[in-house]
Amino acid sequence: MKKLSVAIIALMALWIQGMGQSQHTFALGDSAFLLDGHPFQMISGEIHYPRVPREAWRARIQMAKAMGLNTIGTYVFWNVHEPEKGHYEFSGNNDIAEFVKIAKEEGMYVVLRPSPYVCAEWEFGGYPYWLQNEKGLVVRSKDPHYLEAYRNYIHAVGKQLAPLQVNHGGNILMVQIENEYGSYSDDKDYLDINRKMFIEAGFDGLLFTCDPEAAIVNGHLPGLLPAINGQDNPVKVKKLIRENHGGKGPFYIAEWYPAWFDWWGTKHHTVPYQQYLGRLDSVLSAGISINMYMFHGGTTRGFMNGANANDKDPYEPQTSSYDYDAPLDEAGNATEKFMQFRAVIAKHLQPGQTLPEVPAKRGVTTIPAVQLTKSAGIFSLLPAAVKHTTPMTFEDLKQAYGFVLYRTTVDGGKTGLLKINALRDYGIVFVNGKRVGTLDRRLKQDSLQVTLPKGKVRLEILVENLGRINFGPYLLQNKKGITESVVFGGKELKGWEMYSLPFSSVPVVKAGKAGVNEPVLREGSFKVNKVGDTYLDMSQWGKGVVWVNGHNLGRYWEVGPQQTVFVPAEWLKQGENSIAVLELIKTEVQVVRGVDHAILDEVK
Numbered sequence: 001m002k003k004l005s006v007a008i009i010a011l012m013a014l015w016i017q018g019m020g021q022s023q024h025t026f027a028l029g030d031s032a033f034l035l036d037g038h039p040f041q042m043i044s045g046e047i048h049y050p051r052v053p054r055e056a057w058r059a060r061i062q063m064a065k066a067m068g069l070n071t072i073g074t075y076v077f078w079n080v081h082e083p084e085k086g087h088y089e090f091s092g093n094n095d096i097a098e099f100v101k102i103a104k105e106e107g108m109y110v111v112l113r114p115s116p117y118v119c120a121e122w123e124f125g126g127y128p129y130w131l132q133n134e135k136g137l138v139v140r141s142k143d144p145h146y147l148e149a150y151r152n153y154i155h156a157v158g159k160q161l162a163p164l165q166v167n168h169g170g171n172i173l174m175v176q177i178e179n180e181y182g183s184y185s186d187d188k189d190y191l192d193i194n195r196k197m198f199i200e201a202g203f204d205g206l207l208f209t210c211d212p213e214a215a216i217v218n219g220h221l222p223g224l225l226p227a228i229n230g231q232d233n234p235v236k237v238k239k240l241i242r243e244n245h246g247g248k249g250p251f252y253i254a255e256w257y258p259a260w261f262d263w264w265g266t267k268h269h270t271v272p273y274q275q276y277l278g279r280l281d282s283v284l285s286a287g288i289s290i291n292m293y294m295f296h297g298g299t300t301r302g303f304m305n306g307a308n309a310n311d312k313d314p315y316e317p318q319t320s321s322y323d324y325d326a327p328l329d330e331a332g333n334a335t336e337k338f339m340q341f342r343a344v345i346a347k348h349l350q351p352g353q354t355l356p357e358v359p360a361k362r363g364v365t366t367i368p369a370v371q372l373t374k375s376a377g378i379f380s381l382l383p384a385a386v387k388h389t390t391p392m393t394f395e396d397l398k399q400a401y402g403f404v405l406y407r408t409t410v411d412g413g414k415t416g417l418l419k420i421n422a423l424r425d426y427g428i429v430f431v432n433g434k435r436v437g438t439l440d441r442r443l444k445q446d447s448l449q450v451t452l453p454k455g456k457v458r459l460e461i462l463v464e465n466l467g468r469i470n471f472g473p474y475l476l477q478n479k480k481g482i483t484e485s486v487v488f489g490g491k492e493l494k495g496w497e498m499y500s501l502p503f504s505s506v507p508v509v510k511a512g513k514a515g516v517n518e519p520v521l522r523e524g525s526f527k528v529n530k531v532g533d534t535y536l537d538m539s540q541w542g543k544g545v546v547w548v549n550g551h552n553l554g555r556y557w558e559v560g561p562q563q564t565v566f567v568p569a570e571w572l573k574q575g576e577n578s579i580a581v582l583e584l585i586k587t588e589v590q591v592v593r594g595v596d597h598a599i600l601d602e603v604k
Contacts, residue, residue, distance in 0.1 A: 024166040026173045026206050028225060031249040032287060035166075035173075041287060042173070042252070043345060044071035044111055045295025048120065049099040050080055051322055052298045054092060055570035056332060057099055059359070060296055061106045063328055066358045067338055068345030071173065072103050073254075073291040076114035076161075078153055079128040080304075083400065085149070088156050097160045104164075104171040111254075111291060112172050114157050115179040115194075116150050117475075121261050121318045123304045124468035124478055129400040132479055139475055140181070142190050147197075154201045162202025174206035176254070180229060182211040182219020184475075191221040210254035213240060220244050227254035229293075232279045234286035253283065255293040258337065259325030263308065263316040265442060268561040268601040270325040273337040277344055284348045292341075296332065297324035299566050302552040303401035303545075306470030307425075315425065315441045317466040319562040320554025323600055330566050330598055331533045333361050363569065365532035367594030370579060372522035375590075377514030378405070378462065378582075379433065381507055381521065385497035391482035392498050393424075394465060402502035404481050406461045408495050412452035416489030418459075419447035424480045425466035428519065428584060432458050435517035438585075441466070450488070459493070461486070462519060464584075506547045506580045519544075520587045523580045531572045535564040537595040539602065542585030546592075549577055558585070563599040 024036050032039040045064050052060055064072060080094050090096065100110050117140060118126035131137055137145040164170030177194040191209070198207060210227035211219035213236070220226030226244040228237055232253060241251050258276055260269040283290055300322045307317040323330040327338035339358075346355055382405060386397060391406055420427060425441040429448065437448040452459075465480040486493045507521065514520040536546060538556035546553045551571045556562065583589060 023169050026166045028206070028250055033250045033289060042071045042111070042289035042291070043069050043284070044073045044291035045069045046073040046291060046293045047296050048074055048298065049096055050077055050093055051300060053568050053570040054095065056568060058102050058106065060328065060332055061103050061108055062359055063332060063334065064295055065106055065108060066356045067327060067342045068355050069295065071109040071111055073111045074099070074113065075118040075120050075126065076112065076157055077118060077122060077126045078116050079123060079126055081157065082128055082153055085130050090160055097164065100161065100164050100170070100172060108171065110172045111174055112161060113176040113179065114154065115176055116153060117179050119179060119471050121300065121322065122306045122470055125306060125470035125475060129395060132395045140184055142187070142193065147193065151197055154197050158201030158203060165203070165205040167205045174208055175203045176210060177207055178209060180211050180215065180219060181209065182215030182217065186218035188221060195221060195224065216240055216244055225252065227252040229255035230257060232256055232283050234282055234288055237288055251288040253288060253290045256290050258292055258327060261322060261324055262319045262561055262600070264319055264557050265559040265603065266561065267603055273340045277340055280341060280344045281347065284345070292327070294324045294326045296328035297322035297326045297330065299330060299554060301554045303465065305467045307467040308471055309469050309474055310472045314444060317425065317442065321562045321566065321598070321600060323598065331362060334358055363532035364596045365528055365530050365534050366596050367526050367528065367534055367536065370524050370526045370592045372524035372579070372581060372590050372592065374509045374523040375514055376509045376521050377518040378521065379518060381501065382499040385499055387497050389494050391486060391496050393483050394480040397498060397500050399500045399502050401465055403462060403464050405499040405501060406463065406482055407497040407499070408459050408493050410452065410457050410459050410488060410493060412457035413454040414489060415449065415451040417447050418450045419487045420461065420482055421446065421484035421487065423463065424483050426464040428462045430460040433515050433518065503545065503582065506550060514587060517587055519582070519584045521580060521582050522590060523578065525576050525578050527576055528572055528574060531569050531574050533569045534567045535595045535598055536567060537564055537593045537599065539563040539599065541583055541589050544581055544583040547580040549573065558604050560603040561601050563602045564595060566598065
């Protein structure tokens with residue numbers, strides 16, 4: 001009997017496990033999605049796993065469920081998963097499979113968007129920098145070099161995520177190929193190659209494309225569902241999709257924008273929730289599925305922000321805060337927009353269905369004023385030089401992000417115009433170690449008058465990559481650093497030394513001093529009695545980067561609108577914490593002050 005009981009228990013355990021892994025069908029009906037043959041309306045919100053600490057993924061997904069969402073949308077970011085060619089990263093904050101599994105544990109479905117190009121206000125639109133070192137490679141094309149790199153990547157992603165599709169017992173409902181391709185080109189053969197590669201990688205469920213209204217004809221692939229971005233008039237949405245899908249649905253708004261993102265030097269973008277309530281209600285009433293972009297923006301940490309640029313507007317690098325004026329704010333708390341959207345969604349629940357309680361607001365703490373007692377001038381942090389006749393780009397140096405210091409020696413005793421051709425993106429010019437000016441690509445600055453003292457003069461230019469362009473016609477013009485030449489007084493300067501400063505980790509700094517106006521790395525520590533979310537007020541500083549406990553929290557810049565840097569509770573610890581600040585401009589500032597709220601609306 002004991003043996004029989006053990007066997008029965010084991011069989012029951014297997015049956016329960018099988019229930020959790022049971023396969024489902026997800027298909028296209030004429031007017032609705034069909035989950036296991038029954039109409040299913042996706043009410044989805046976009047969350048990007050790299051923009052949220054791994055430790056907070058579950059909390060963010062629970063907030064989405066509390067607002068009434070049943071699905072999470074996310075891109076998959078090539079440059080975080082293959083930072084160097086053939087080197088794959090799917091652990092820590094890059095563990096996309098775990099993100100999807102957590103969503104399933106919370107009863108949420110996922111729409112996966114692993115297109116190699118994501119846009120997303122993300123560095124190079126998600127492409128890894130090293131693609132630019134592949135000779136002749138042309139992104140978003142049938143170029144064989146690109147397709148080979150793309151195929152390797154999507155197969156690596158498939159190993160992680162294809163088993164998590166609903167038709168394999170997971171919770172991924174459908175998978176997007178390419179991304180707003182119609183805004184870029186119209187090659188249907190290229191799109192079909194995308195489709196085939198996704199299937200080869202194991203994505204054998206439902207595939208779709210998405211495009212804005214004006215680009216849907218160019219960007220959809222016959223046979224796949226053409227989703228629409230940025231249009232929420234139910235009549236127009238249904239008309240557009242029917243016209244491009246054989247007169248049928250279902251109807252899906254893949255990107256519905258409840259607000260917008262920020263870039264440096266412009267006001268913080270906000271849109272009142274009142275403008276969206278009726279539109280959300282009408283979309284849901286019409287049975288249209290929807291994905292809010294963004295439900296929660298989070299933070300673009302490190303050097304991963306992208307930039308916009310076109311022939312009309314200047315280069316516009318985006319801020320590290322990706323608050324987006326979304327329903328869930330940068331720290332993961334419900335906003336009034338969240339509560340109002342929740343009330344609209346509640347009107348469309350199925351009989352007997354109720355919404356979970358909204359989780360309590362996250363705890364906050366305030367960091368006291370911190371004196372950064374250790375410092376090192378940037379010239380003391382230089383590695384060995386790489387020498388070349390002409391300036392080398394970041395890509396030439398096999399460097400993805402951060403800074404490069406360019407150094408040469410010139411004959412002095414003269415005044416002239418120093419011109420840096422194709423500076424990408426922000427440069428600080430030094431003469432014999434003294435700062436003499438800055439150049440900013442945003443402002444179309446590439447030259448300044450310089451007076452050189454007599455004798456041999458050391459000329460240095462510290463160049464920052466402010467983010468590769470993520471959208472538009474210039475994806476193939478994304479090399480960084482000094483990408484052409486440096487001319488002084490009409491004569492090209494030769495004989496350069498390049499020093500890579502990627503700041504992929506924080507250097508250890510011993511107590512010391514920096515030169516006058518020399519960019520400086522300052523370090524210190526602070527104690528926290530109670531761990532909670534907090535912000536660092538950087539409004540008295542100039543321009544730079546902040547690390548706390550080794551985590552690169554992103555950039556700050558006095559031009560605004562972002563004046564604070566968000567520090568998530570998950571990356572603090574009770575007791576002593578370390579902080580480091582790389583300051584480029586106001587090098588005399590030594591104190592960092594904490595604040596309990598974001599400051600996102602100051603432009604200087």
